[in-house]
Amino acid sequence: MIEIKNFSKSYKGGKKAVDNLNLKVEAGDIFGFIGHNGAGKSTTIKAIVGILDFEEGDIFIDGRSVKEKPMECKRITAYIPDNPDLYEHLTGIQFLNFIGDVFQVSREEREERIQRYADGFEITGALGDLISSYSHGMKQKLAIISALLHKPKLLVLDEPFVGLDPKAALNLKNIMKEICKEGNSVFFSTHVLEVAEKLCNKVAIINQGKLVACGETKELIQNTTLENLFMEVVEHDK
Numbered sequence: 001m002i003e004i005k006n007f008s009k010s011y012k013g014g015k016k017a018v019d020n021l022n023l024k025v026e027a028g029d030i031f032g033f034i035g036h037n038g039a040g041k042s043t044t045i046k047a048i049v050g051i052l053d054f055e056e057g058d059i060f061i062d063g064r065s066v067k068e069k070p071m072e073c074k075r076i077t078a079y080i081p082d083n084p085d086l087y088e089h090l091t092g093i094q095f096l097n098f099i100g101d102v103f104q105v106s107r108e109e110r111e112e113r114i115q116r117y118a119d120g121f122e123i124t125g126a127l128g129d130l131i132s133s134y135s136h137g138m139k140q141k142l143a144i145i146s147a148l149l150h151k152p153k154l155l156v157l158d159e160p161f162v163g164l165d166p167k168a169a170l171n172l173k174n175i176m177k178e179i180c181k182e183g184n185s186v187f188f189s190t191h192v193l194e195v196a197e198k199l200c201n202k203v204a205i206i207n208q209g210k211l212v213a214c215g216e217t218k219e220l221i222q223n224t225t226l227e228n229l230f231m232e233v234v235e236h237d238k
């Protein structure tokens with residue numbers, strides 16, 4: 001679903017934020033992307049979802065290059081940033097309908113999905129309110145619902161569990177599992193290693209822009225924990 005080939009990115013005047021990254025996410029994977037602050041996670045994620053230009057390497061979504069076919073890639077992808085900026089002057093339902101229109105989701109499908117996901121996140125009663133009145137967590141829930149409206153083949157999330165209450169976090173984990181059971185894929189960055197260990201069938205660890213571990217979670221951690229593995233590979237790499 002995602003194939004990253006020799007991807008590197010340098011920001012102006014800086015060192016390489018990501019250095020020759022190679023990675024594959026298959027259909028059905030819940031893939032956790034782990035690394036210290038500044039390791040290169042958001043840079044990689046932004047390149048995957050087509051909002052950051054890069055010169056070195058290529059990234060393919062379901063076989064299409066994000067450079068050559070950006071619109072086709074965006075059509076089948078949903079991205080939730082770590083701090084979603086939503087249209088504050090719209091109500092929740094106006095925003096969801098706007099996104100539904102952009103992605104040409106039929107009325108029946110959007111109504112069914114909005115009801116299911118808004119009930120799951122317990123924000124149905126707030127959908128008529130202006131987004132500017134929402135708490136941080138409510139905005140995050142709305143962003144997640146909007147991302148799911150067009151049933152994306154690939155869901156990409158940057159630090160999705162920060163700011164969600166425990167019930168909402170559990171709901172999101174269940175949604176991720178459901179999406180992947182249907183043959184779609186989820187790729188997300190996190191600092192919460194316990195969540196990644198339990199939820200992800202595959203993980204990758206990035207350190208100072210370089211991939212230092214990648215594979216099936218069970219095979220990578222064997223008899224230890226993801227936290228131990230992370231500390232080991234990151235310390236070893238110093």
Ligand SMILES: Nc1ncnc2c1ncn2[C@@H]1O[C@H](COP(=O)(O)OP(=O)(O)OP(=O)(O)O)[C@@H](O)[C@H]1O
Pocket residue numbers: 011012014017035036037038039040041042043044
């Ligand atoms: N717009 C930018 N301009 C210059 N340098 C940047 C920019 N964005 C990121 N960087 C640098 O690139 C490197 C990787 O940053 P990135 O945001 O990808 O890390 P991250 O792993 O997502 O970190 P965090 O966990 O703190 O979100 C860091 O050294 C950072 O300072």
